[in-house]
Amino acid sequence: MFWADRIAAEIEERFKDRIKKGEPLLIRDEKTASGRVHVGSMRGVAIHGLLARVLRERGVLNEFKYEINDFDPFDGLPNYLPADQYKPLLGGQLYKIPSPDSSAPNYADFYGGEFMKVISDSGYHPTFYYSKDLYLSGKMDEAMRLVITNADRIREIYKEVSGSQRVSEWLPISVICENCAKVSMTQSSDFDGETVAYRCVPHELPWGGVGCGHSGRVSPFGGRAKLPWKPEWAAKWYVLGVDVEGAGKDHSTKGGARDVANAIARDVFNIEPPFDVPYEFFLVGGQKMASSKGRGSSARDVASLVPPKIFRLALLGKEINQAFNFDPAGETIPVLYDLYDKLAEGYKAGNDDDYSRLFTLIETDDRGDSKQKIEVPFLMRFSQLAFTVQMPHVDLYSAAAELKGSALTDLDRAELDERAAYAKGWLKGQAPEKYRFALHDTMPESASTLTAVQKAALGRVAELLEKATSPEELHTQIHSLKDELTIAPAELFAAIYLIFFGKSQGPKAGWLLYTLPRESTLVRLRAAATL
Ligand SMILES: [Zn+2]
Known part of the structure; x- marks a missing residue:
């Protein structure tokens, strides 16, 4: 329950x-x-x-x-x-x-x-x-x-x-000092049925409060005192x-x-x-x-x-x-x-x-x-949405409709708008580095570290992307390159992220490639293959 x-x-x-x-x-x-x-x-x-x-x-x-x-x-x-x-x-x-x-x-x-x-x-x-x-x-x-x-x-x-001790004349009441209006420093005693005696202790308390030294008698009622x-x-x-x-x-x-x-x-x-x-x-x-x-x-x-x-x-x-x-x-x-x-x-x-x-x-x-x-509504995964809102050439609604597999409803769009607004605030604020992506306009310098097998794989990825009909199909095909080219999937995916973002991690590769603008993506993949 x-x-x-x-x-x-x-x-x-x-x-x-x-x-x-x-x-x-x-x-x-x-x-x-x-x-x-x-x-x-x-x-x-x-x-x-x-x-x-x-x-x-x-x-x-x-x-x-x-x-x-x-x-x-x-x-x-x-x-x-x-x-x-x-x-x-x-x-x-x-x-x-x-x-x-x-x-x-x-x-x-x-x-x-x-x-x-x-x-x-x-x-x-x-x-x-x-x-x-x-x-x-x-x-x-x-x-x-x-x-x-x-x-x-x-x-x-x-x-x-x-287990705490109080002196015998202590009264559980804090009078508001008539002289300085402070309440923390007063000590009360001797209730006569109508009034109490009090003193506003003039030494400083550990947290910085200081009383004024005034003493007197007052009725504690009607807001002139408070309980501990x-x-x-x-x-x-x-x-x-x-x-x-x-x-x-x-x-x-x-x-x-x-x-x-x-x-x-x-x-x-x-x-x-x-x-x-x-x-x-x-x-x-x-x-x-x-x-x-x-x-x-x-x-x-x-x-x-x-x-x-x-x-x-x-x-x-x-x-x-x-x-x-x-x-x-x-x-x-x-x-x-x-x-x-x-x-x-x-x-x-x-x-x-x-x-x-x-x-x-x-x-x-x-x-x-x-x-x-x-x-x-359709719920676009937050990490994917946060990635998408960072891609200047990618339309969030189109990317979401692609993931949903059908047209968006008003409710879908409202949810996407809300998520996008908060995701942008998060990215401007404290979002961890792994969620931050900037699409490089040109081939990142770090692409020079690509191995021969990574380059060959990127060439094959370009061929697959050209014919791809869905992000899922593309992802499966990219994954199967591991057997064709004897390359670890992690190594292949890292190569993809490297040539677009200059970093070794990113969102699901099939979806990523399918979502990015097609022409420039193909150009980048082919250029990397011939580096
Ligand atoms: Zn006082």
Whole structure:
């Protein structure tokens, strides 16, 4: 069974009584808008979005809410921002930090907005909300009171579950300093039922935040304080009534943040924690880069490399307990297209398996209906298409029609256009050298290395090409020259690539020769034969 169907069935089982009563389930995920968002956060979006869709298609009412956390402190300086301007702001709240440009009202809106656009462009449509609205509206107040009054129990949970120690007067609440508006450096104690005492500690924290030294007493409610993230996580489940919420592997280890939040949910809020969906990382170039580093690894950058359906395949194609490594400079993009084509062909052939199921779920966005029949266009293999778009004299539609063996439909052409646009971007960007081809106008100098048997073979290839009636037939005939001329096929193919591209590898030789402009190709082959 496909993983999303299996998990959806488990969710249905847990909430069967509520589902029977027609109560909608709440699915939630979040991202802190601490800077440009790493693509790894898209895996959570895609997994929660897919579960919401599969549950909906199973008749289970639900809502997927996605939080942009803008109430958290600005606690790391991204390397793409001017340090002189932003370092002094460390420790303040993200929604109060200025936006890098005038397109957004603040920092969190700028990066959160950019991420929300990637989410919707990728085909996911959760209900977005900002965490500051939870706090400023007073919706968190009751939960905050429960946390503060259960500080002793929370301290014990930290110790029991994660082994960390807190001093006895510690309160799990961070007041927003009335003097400097920073939140990271304040320490709170002595809740009297309405107010807490706090101090804005004036020494520098390891990541660069510095407090102002102010101390005072204040009511922590109505947005004047925030909870530390583990109690806050449980508090959000309680306040919003979250039923399903997964988390990345980094939070899901034993004794990790999730375990602490689960214990707080049970002991302090008296609720059962949401159904968990722990999932593995989505890496870029083999690394899980922090959001503050790594150009080219942001959600925006990676999503721009492939069409949304291929991006969804990257996000959802693996079992959730397996990591996915997206290497923009490696084989990832051609491999994803090949996988997509395999899924599509299997679906078209009527296969009723996990691959076809995956295809129906990535082909349309989260509003789609996976039971609706999908018309599969002609899919030109990405490596062949990428080659074709580099050949100035070759028409993509004609080459594709030749491969298809019949005239192209509008749907075929739309798919080709989309692939061609992304292939051109890939070739301008990080495509590996082996996929790059420039047709030489004249015989490349490296042709001087051809052996006598290679030259003789090229002469025979010219004769075969002259009479060829299909790329497949030509390829078979070229292949059979190995017996006639006692030449290894690799040696023969290398000779062909050499005289056109000055390199020893290339696309399938029969197809290549058949596709290139006939006259000049014959001239080149004959010239090579007589070198
Ligand atoms: Zn302060």
